[in-house]
Amino acid sequence: MKVIYTNSTVNECPKEEELHIIRHTAAHIMAQAVKRLFPHAIFAYGPATDKGFYYDVDLGETKLSDNDLQAIEAEMRKIVKENIAIKPFILSREEAIALMKSHGEEYKVKHIDDLPEDAVISFYKQGEYVDMCVGPHLCYTKALKAFKITGQSGAYWKNDKNNKMLTRIKGIAFSSQKELEDYLKLLEEAEKRDHRRIGKEMGLFMFSDEASGFPFFLPKGMAIKNALIDYWRDIHIRENYIEVSTPMIMNRKLWETSGHWEHYKDNMYSTVIDEDIYCIKPMNCPGGVLVYRSQPHSYRNLPLRVGELGLVHRHELKGALHGLFRVRCFTQDDAHIFMRREQITTEIMNVVHLINEVYSKFGFKYFIELSTRPNDSMGSDEDWEAATNGLRQALEKLELPYIINEGDGAFYGPKIDFHLEDSLGRTWQCGTIQLDFQMPLNFGLEYIDEKGEKQRPIMIHRVCFGSIERFIGIITEHFAGKFPVWLAPMQVKVLLVSEKSADYGNEVYTALRKAKIRCEMDSRNEKIGYMIREAQIIDRVPYMVIIGPKEVEDGMVSIRCRDTAKTETMTLEDFLEKISNEIENRI
RNA sequence: GCUGGUGUGGCUCAGAGGUAGAGCAGCUCACUCGUAAUGAGCAGGCCGUGGGUUCGAUUCCCACCACCAGCUCCA
Numbered sequence: 193m194k195v196i197y198t199n200s201t202v203n204e205c206p207k208e209e210e211l212h213i214i215r216h217t218a219a220h221i222m223a224q225a226v227k228r229l230f231p232h233a234i235f236a237y238g239p240a241t242d243k244g245f246y247y248d249v250d251l252g253e254t255k256l257s258d259n260d261l262q263a264i265e266a267e268m269r270k271i272v273k274e275n276i277a278i279k280p281f282i283l284s285r286e287e288a289i290a291l292m293k294s295h296g297e298e299y300k301v302k303h304i305d306d307l308p309e310d311a312v313i314s315f316y317k318q319g320e321y322v323d324m325c326v327g328p329h330l331c332y333t334k335a336l337k338a339f340k341i342t343g344q345s346g347a348y349w350k351n352d353k354n355n356k357m358l359t360r361i362k363g364i365a366f367s368s369q370k371e372l373e374d375y376l377k378l379l380e381e382a383e384k385r386d387h388r389r390i391g392k393e394m395g396l397f398m399f400s401d402e403a404s405g406f407p408f409f410l411p412k413g414m415a416i417k418n419a420l421i422d423y424w425r426d427i428h429i430r431e432n433y434i435e436v437s438t439p440m441i442m443n444r445k446l447w448e449t450s451g452h453w454e455h456y457k458d459n460m461y462s463t464v465i466d467e468d469i470y471c472i473k474p475m476n477c478p479g480g481v482l483v484y485r486s487q488p489h490s491y492r493n494l495p496l497r498v499g500e501l502g503l504v505h506r507h508e509l510k511g512a513l514h515g516l517f518r519v520r521c522f523t524q525d526d527a528h529i530f531m532r533r534e535q536i537t538t539e540i541m542n543v544v545h546l547i548n549e550v551y552s553k554f555g556f557k558y559f560i561e562l563s564t565r566p567n568d569s570m571g572s573d574e575d576w577e578a579a580t581n582g583l584r585q586a587l588e589k590l591e592l593p594y595i596i597n598e599g600d601g602a603f604y605g606p607k608i609d610f611h612l613e614d615s616l617g618r619t620w621q622c623g624t625i626q627l628d629f630q631m632p633l634n635f636g637l638e639y640i641d642e643k644g645e646k647q648r649p650i651m652i653h654r655v656c657f658g659s660i661e662r663f664i665g666i667i668t669e670h671f672a673g674k675f676p677v678w679l680a681p682m683q684v685k686v687l688l689v690s691e692k693s694a695d696y697g698n699e700v701y702t703a704l705r706k707a708k709i710r711c712e713m714d715s716r717n718e719k720i721g722y723m724i725r726e727a728q729i730i731d732r733v734p735y736m737v738i739i740g741p742k743e744v745e746d747g748m749v750s751i752r753c754r755d756t757a758k759t760e761t762m763t764l765e766d767f768l769e770k771i772s773n774e775i776e777n778r779i
Numbered sequence: 780g781c782u783g784g785u786g787u788g789g790c791u792c793a794g795a796g797g798u799a800g801a802g803c804a805g806c807u808c809a810c811u812c813g814u815a816a817u818g819a820g821c822a823g824g825c826c827g828u829g830g831g832u833u834c835g836a837u838u839c840c841c842a843c844c845a846c847c848a849g850c851u852c853c854a
Contacts, residue, residue: 246849255783345849346782353851357781360849392790401827401845456854475854509780510845512852602854621853653854690811717811725815740813752814759814 210367215240217278217330218268218339218365219247224321225267226361230254235323236299236349236358242617243375244339244364248347250299251359256344264361265341275334276319280327288313292324299349300324338372339365385615387668388515393730394673396664396681397516405513405520407661412681415710416664417523419679420657421501423553423778424525431546433497433527438479440503444469449634450478451570455603459507476502477628477653480528481635484649489639494649495531495539501660502526516665517620523660529652530637533578536650540586540608540625543654547610547623550656553778554667559619560592561609563600570603575629579650580606582627602653604630610658615669622658622666627651673732674754677771678778684771685733686713687723689740697739700749700764704737707768709775728754735771 219238226233226249233254238247283291285304292300303324304313316325318333330336341363349355366372383389391397396413399406409417428435444462447453452460452474461472473479480498489496505521512518531539551558562583565576583606587594594608601607610623628651631637638646657663667679677683684704688697694715704711712731714723720738727733736752738759743750749767752759762770773779 258784343848344783347850348781351851353781357850359782362849399846404845452854459852459854477854506853509852511780511782511850513846518853604854607854626854687814689813692811717809719817720813722816723814728815736814738814742813750814757814 207367211365212240213328213330214336214367215245215365216325216327217333218336218363219245220278220316220318220321220323220325220329221268221271221333221336222264222341222361222363223247223249223323224271224318225264227321228267229260229263234297234299237303238323241362244342244362246360246362248349248358248360250356256359256361261341261344261361265363268339268341271319272333272336274319275332277332278316278318278329280314280316280329282312282314285309285311285313288315288324291315291322295322297324336365337367338369339363340372340376379616382615385669385672386515387517387614387665390668390673391516391665394681394732396668404510405508405518407516407519407521413664415681416667416675416679417660420660420663421525423678424501424657427546427549428497428499428527431497431542433499435499435501436480436483437500438476438483438502439473440505441465441470441472442479444471446478446482447471450481450631451603451634452478455568456506461505461507472505473502474504474506476500476504476524476526477528477631477651478635480526481631481637481651484528484530485635485637489530489649491532491639491641491647494639495529495535497527497529499525499527516661516668517614519659519661522662524655525657525660527652527654529654530632530639530649531652532639532641532647533650536582536627537586537589539652540583540627541590543625543652544586544590544592544608547625547654547656551610551612551623554670556612556666556670558610558612558622560587560594561597561600561611562587562594563597563602563607563609565601565606566599566603568603569601571605571630571633576606579627579629583608583625602626602628604628605653612666614666615672620662620666622663623656624654624658626653628653675732675734676779677734677774680732680734681710682712682731682733683709683775684711684735684737685727685731686711686737686739687720687727688713688715689720689738691715691717693739693741693744696744700737700739703764703768707772709768709771724752728757735767737767 216239219240222245223235223238230251232252234250236248236250239245289301289304292304307313313324314326316323316327316329341361343362345360346357347360348357364372364375366375391413394412395410396416397410398408400408441463444453447460456474460474462469463472480500483498501523503521503523508518508520529539564580587608605626605628607624607626609621611619612622613619632648632651637649639649641647686697686701688694697713697715701711701713714727716723724736727736732754734754738750738752748761749764750759750761751767
């Protein structure tokens with residue numbers, strides 16, 4: 193706790209709140225600087241953010257260069273030095289509108305229109321600059337001690353792409369210069385964990401200009417993908433899932449029935465086959481539904497859990513592409529669960545448990561979002577309510593915290609999303625559980641109940657990894673490329689101290705290969721330190737086997753561990769047993 | 780798709796209106812070496828693509844493509 197002086201109160205203030213006030217004030221000081229340098233600028237919205245602040249500014253035709261940003265930052269420092277008092281005042285609605293109109297601040301006027309009739313409207317004034325704002329703020333500009341402008345981008349007014357695009361100027365702010373520098377250092381470290389960088393260094397995957405957004409998996413990335421899939425199959429077999437594979441290309445009529453054509457045709461790749469339009473699947477569910485519908489089902493066999501590792505293609509906007517996190521084709525670790533109404537809660541809970549098990553395996557922290565009915569959706573109010581309640585009940589029974597994302601569900605049903613963080617703290621949706629009453633209706637799915645009557649099943653769509661590509665990106669950043677042995681693309685690297693030991697080295701290498709260890713040998717004429725450096729820093733291989741005259745003589749192997757940097761000498765049999773055990777148990 | 784930025788050998792980057800450099804990686808040779816970089820040499824580039832300006836463009840201008848930071852979108 194620290195005492196911080198603000199305009200609203202002088203109080204004991206938790207760190208978070210203190211930073212929020214600092215950052216919010218930084219936004220105002222930046223606006224003042226912008227206004228001094230660009231008098232025609234008018235201001236839309238300027239909040240504090242997680243690590244700093246931004247202000248969305250309408251600069252008319254003016255484009256900002258890097259030099260302009262530097263000038264704005266310099267002007268901010270001047271304002272701080274001037275140590276201007278920041279004073280709040282309150283106006284009635286009419287007065288507020290009049291004041292903002294006199295300043296030409298049309299966005300603020302629009303903002304007032306959105307406020308409730310009886311709202312008291314507060315302002316903050318620092319020198320010549322006045323901003324409509326709820327505050328609180330620092331009392332004097334000099335109290336802003338550590339900040340930096342970090343960039344600019346476009347941003348739509350009210351986040352709506354139909355509105356005008358404004359210029360967003362962004363910065364970071366902390367309570368001390370040291371904290372700011374620490375944060376910059378942290379960013380630098382985070383950059384080193386970037387999966388795009390590590391992917392290149394380790395040779396995991398690549399992209400080509402000829403296929404923007406479509407990842408190529410290189411042998412080492414493929415090894416990770418396969419290891420994940422093996423793990424996935426193991427836990428799904430244990431949970432009584434069965435597995436299918438459905439076609440990549442199917443007739444447009446199927447997508448019309450499912451509703452995808454209407455909702456996503458602009459994002460679906462299609463082709464013409466014998467004069468009919470066919471679509472490359474953007475989702476696996478219609479295929480799964482056709483499999484279900486191909487034979488009659490008894491209530492006795494429900495829930496029926498049908499998995500599919502399906503490669504889907506979606507035409508994402510190119511500006512949205514981002515390494516493996518946002519691609520145009522990806523493998524969903526999908527499953528469709530067909531069940532009776534009374535099985536909803538239990539099944540949802542089972543899936544939540546499974547997803548939690550997977551994320552715990554990797555030590556991820558995640559947050560859960562419950563998304564409700566969007567405007568543009570199909571189905572009856574009753575079904576939507578039942579589905580949403582089903583999801584909510586499961587979450588509440590499990591006592592899991594979640595946030596509600598109003599109107600962000602799929603067009604066919606509400607969903608629970610699991611979001612994971614990347615190295616920079618940006619979150620990405622990975623797991624999802626969607627409850628669907630519509631697809632079974634559209635496709636006329638049935639099962640026979642205990643009275644011999646036809647009933648309509650309910651469907652869950654769910655993924656754990658989400659997209660295996662995205663998940664590989666997330667784990668790459670999470671482990672900074674230092675994958676546990678069971679996932680490591682190269683599990684062991686044999687390093688030869690000198691050519692003299694090549695025969696024994698080959699023997700060891702062959703034995704490792706025979707034991708199905710993913711393994712390479714470095715027999716270059718280099719010093720051992722050189723080879724270790726490369727194996728450790730570039731390959732990030734969990735175990736280095738060092739072979740020199742000593743090992744030849746003793747008939748042993750020296751194992752250097754990546755994570756402890758310690759070396760242990762043992763027999764090859766012992767090492768094989770140790771590493772096989774770790775791989776088998778996925779430690 | 781939108782705003783701003785970037786594009787030079789496999790990788791990281793420097794450079795300038797007169798047709799290109801460094802380090803690392805690669806290859807060769809010497810050293811035969813013990814836990815995070817041995818030394819020397821060689822080779823490698825249509826300076827993203829297509830137009831334009833110019834006596835001359837990789838450098839300036841335009842368009843496109845790709846990538847980066849955001850925005851929008853994400854079934």
